[in-house]
Amino acid sequence: MTHSHAMHRLVAIAPLPPVPRHDLLTYRIPEPLRERVRPGVRVRVPLGRQTRTGVVAAFADTLPPGELRSIVDVLDADPFLPADLLELCRWTARYYLASLAEVIATIVPASVPRPSEERALRLARRLSAEEETALARRAPARARAYHVLAAAPDTQLTSPAARAAGIGAAALRALVAAGLAEPIVRARATAAAPEDAPRPTLTPAQRTAADAIAQAVAGGGHASFLLHGITGSGKTEVFLAAAEATLAAGREVVLLVPEIALTHQLVERVRGRFGSEVAVLHSGLGPRERWSEWRRILSGQARVVVGARSAVFAPARRLGLVVVDEEHDAAYKQEEGLRYNARDLAVVRARLAGAVVVLASATPSAESYRAALDGRHRLLGLPERPTAHPLPAVDVVDLRGRTDDRKGPRLVSEELRRALEANLAAGGQTLVFLNRRGFAVYLQCAGCGAALDCPLCSVTLAWHRAAGALICHHCRHTRRPPAACPACGASALEAFGVGTEQIEAALRACYPLAVVDRLDRDAAQRLGAQRRILRDWRAGTTDILVGTQMVSKGHDVPGVTLVAVLLADLSLNVPDFRAAERTFQLLVQVAGRAGRGDTPGRVVVQTFRPEHPSVAAAAHHDYAGFMARELDRRRTLGYPPFARLVNLRLDGQDGAAVERAARELAGRMRRRAPELGLGEESVVGPAPPPLERVRGRWRWQILLRSGDVRALRTLAAAARSALPGATRAPVRLVIDVDPYSML
Ligand code: ADP
Ligand code: ZN
Numbered sequence: 252m253t254h255s256h257a258m259h260r261l262v263a264i265a266p267l268p269p270v271p272r273h274d275l276l277t278y279r280i281p282e283p284l285r286e287r288v289r290p291g292v293r294v295r296v297p298l299g300r301q302t303r304t305g306v307v308a309a310f311a312d313t314l315p316p317g318e319l320r321s322i323v324d325v326l327d328a329d330p331f332l333p334a335d336l337l338e339l340c341r342w343t344a345r346y347y348l349a350s351l352a353e354v355i356a357t358i359v360p361a362s363v364p365r366p367s368e369e370r371a372l373r374l375a376r377r378l379s380a381e382e383e384t385a386l387a388r389r390a391p392a393r394a395r396a397y398h399v400l401a402a403a404p405d406t407q408l409t410s411p412a413a414r415a416a417g418i419g420a421a422a423l424r425a426l427v428a429a430g431l432a433e434p435i436v437r438a439r440a441t442a443a444a445p446e447d448a449p450r451p452t453l454t455p456a457q458r459t460a461a462d463a464i465a466q467a468v469a470g471g472g473h474a475s476f477l478l479h480g481i482t483g484s485g486k487t488e489v490f491l492a493a494a495e496a497t498l499a500a501g502r503e504v505v506l507l508v509p510e511i512a513l514t515h516q517l518v519e520r521v522r523g524r525f526g527s528e529v530a531v532l533h534s535g536l537g538p539r540e541r542w543s544e545w546r547r548i549l550s551g552q553a554r555v556v557v558g559a560r561s562a563v564f565a566p567a568r569r570l571g572l573v574v575v576d577e578e579h580d581a582a583y584k585q586e587e588g589l590r591y592n593a594r595d596l597a598v599v600r601a602r603l604a605g606a607v608v609v610l611a612s613a614t615p616s617a618e619s620y621r622a623a624l625d626g627r628h629r630l631l632g633l634p635e636r637p638t639a640h641p642l643p644a645v646d647v648v649d650l651r652g653r654t655d656d657r658k659g660p661r662l663v664s665e666e667l668r669r670a671l672e673a674n675l676a677a678g679g680q681t682l683v684f685l686n687r688r689g690f691a692v693y694l695q696c697a698g699c700g701a702a703l704d705c706p707l708c709s710v711t712l713a714w715h716r717a718a719g720a721l722i723c724h725h726c727r728h729t730r731r732p733p734a735a736c737p738a739c740g741a742s743a744l745e746a747f748g749v750g751t752e753q754i755e756a757a758l759r760a761c762y763p764l765a766v767v768d769r770l771d772r773d774a775a776q777r778l779g780a781q782r783r784i785l786r787d788w789r790a791g792t793t794d795i796l797v798g799t800q801m802v803s804k805g806h807d808v809p810g811v812t813l814v815a816v817l818l819a820d821l822s823l824n825v826p827d828f829r830a831a832e833r834t835f836q837l838l839v840q841v842a843g844r845a846g847r848g849d850t851p852g853r854v855v856v857q858t859f860r861p862e863h864p865s866v867a868a869a870a871h872h873d874y875a876g877f878m879a880r881e882l883d884r885r886r887t888l889g890y891p892p893f894a895r896l897v898n899l900r901l902d903g904q905d906g907a908a909v910e911r912a913a914r915e916l917a918g919r920m921r922r923r924a925p926e927l928g929l930g931e932e933s934v935v936g937p938a939p940p941p942l943e944r945v946r947g948r949w950r951w952q953i954l955l956r957s958g959d960v961r962a963l964r965t966l967a968a969a970a971r972s973a974l975p976g977a978t979r980a981p982v983r984l985v986i987d988v989d990p991y992s993m994l
Pocket of ligand 1: 372389451452453456457481482483484485486488637638807847
């Protein structure tokens with residue numbers, strides 16, 4: 252068979268779900284389906300004795316060995332994955348060393364919901380007369396189902412009505428799969444009518460930024476911006492205005508947020524502006540809701556997509572603008588399965604789609620800031636708040652030498668106590684921030700000193716008094732406390748350490764008349780609790796809110812006039828080259844919660860390291876100063892953004908086998924590196940990470956480091972061919988490109 256002869260008769264299909272140890276599968280296109288098979292459409296293909304759905308990834312031109320089977324049916328008239336999205340999948344697979352089938356399966360909603368489980372279906376697309384005739388010939392049962400649905404009142408059909416009309420579930424399912432019908436999902440909370448939403452007049456700085464973005468969108472090509480606006484400077488208004496301009500230009504908008512649960516307020520603002528045109532995508536959606544949102548985006552009904560990291564793969568067909576809000580946030584890094592960074596992919600997607608990307612933050616990441624300094628992003632600035640008040644004044648309280656204040660609730664210093672009381676007396680709200688990492692309570696035997704460790708992870712279990720349970724913060728292993736110490740048998744287990752619960756209780760005891768509330772992962776796990784806590788906080792009912800990282804972002808509460816950081820040092824004492832940057836960002840973001848209303852705000856930061864650059868710069872709201880130093884340090888040390896990292900993590904149940912495999916792999920990497928022009932400093936390790944064992948599996952890791960991205964990727968690919976990534980392999984290799992966490 253000649254090359255051109257084979258071309259367009261064979262296709263490479265990504266099966267859903269992927270077939271283990273295979274990437275794409277090749278099929279023949281039968282003559283009658285020739286016109287309808289295009290990259291991005293879904294097809295039905297035989298696989299073993301089953302028929303499966305798959306996505307056409309590309310035409311193929313080489314005959315694979317073995318028997319070649321044919322596509323059975325084509326499910327979409329228009330590509331289910333628009334061209335730029337399919338291209339993004341390819342890019343993602345290449346860059347993150349995953350298979351294309353795996354990437355496609357990760358981004359496409361899990362499965363078509365079974366219509367028998369649906370309350371009702373509605374007609375999604377009308378067929379032309381020719382299409383109807385064709386359908387009647389090809390699939391008579393489906394054609395009949397289509398007719399009944401198309402003729403139903405409001406073109407909607409409930410399951411009982413379908414049964415009454417003698418239409419089987421299989422036919423309905425096929426209609427949905429073909430994009431002709433869609434399930435009617437429970438009515439969403441009614442969005443405010445767009446006209447009702449308040450619309451402030453943009454400040455000159457906001458106007459300049461919004462116009463620059465809108466002009467770039469109107470230009471029709473790719474452009475990228477870094478919007479650096481201080482906390483409360485009105486960045487949201489800028490991208491809402493830019494989004495309006497994008498819609499007016501007939502193109503679509505994707506707005507990425509770090510965590511949807513924490514950005515409820517923002518989602519409401521977007522809904523208030525764009526009403527039913529908004530689709531929301533996040534990992535908390537059930538398959539049915541996810542599917543429904545995908546349909547609304549694909550059909551063009553929803554032209555503004557708001558979502559967490561997976562929304563970077565939203566199937567918008569004419570993408571014009573991608574905004575990444577709080578672009579510095581580590582939540583954009585997916586840490587399980589396909590380990591991608593949605594912020595970085597947003598830039599790639601925009602490039603592939605000929606769209607504009609805006610990265611926005613009050614504390615841009617070192618990576619994005621350096622890119623802006625290099626001219627790879629255009630820098631837009633919002634240096635002031637539109638409201639009456641400037642950034643809050645920050646008092647740094649030096650805890651050194653005050654050993655009395657160090658333990659327990661005494662972590663509230665005299666200065667902080669005074670500030671808190673003054674703020675309570677003035678009727679202001681106070682945010683008390685604890686860094687979760689490091690704030691926990693442990694049970695320890697006062698007799699022999701033994702602590703209770705997780706049986707599966709190398710960490711101590713945290714004591715949650717309210718739940719009466721010991722919980723592992725890594726695997727959520729939970730157990731009741733034992734009556735006696737398992738090591739020495741003495742009944743002398745005592746609680747040590749400080750946690751949010753203790754701080755909350757202590758503040759309650761000190762200020763019995765104040766309303767004290769707490770927001771952290773534990774509190775938020777109770778159904779509806781998070782919403783209630785934030786509602787009371789916003790309404791001003793709560794006087795003091797004790798919280799972890801969850802309270803540091805996203806909330807715009809005008810009544811907050813005091814923010815207290817109990818111990819700034821905790822995020823500094825972490826073995827991670829980003830520790831200083833993270834601490835700075837955290838402090839600036841938390842401090843930024845204060846003084847957003849008409850009354851100026853105040854911030855008290857307690858620390859044992861007042862002279863540390865992260866603390867000192869945050870106290871002066873000095874982003875540029877901090878970043879200049881930080882970038883110098885990174886350049887000297889050879890860390891990102893001046894080099895790229897790839898972390899090779901091996902894990903398995905047999906610790907010795909993992910170590911052996913790690914040493915062997917490191918040796919192989921060292922031998923290979925020079926061929927790729929990499930020096931010996933580019934392979935670091937192997938070493939056990941600080942967290943040696945998680946969920947019963949021992950870990951070892953090798954760090955690859957270089958400025959040469961291609962060589963690095965080639966080296967990592969060689970590692971992949973040496974070791975499997977399958978979860979059940981005795982020693983498994985997880986490749987983390989541009990890692991964010993190396994614990
Ligand atoms: P950021 O996202 O930069 O933290 P927001 O967009 O949430 O800031 O804006 C902070 C506050 O300022 C919000 O309450 C918002 O309604 C208000 N605001 C934004 N722009 C203006 C403006 N031009 N005039 C008056 N208030 C504004
Ligand atoms: Zn554990």
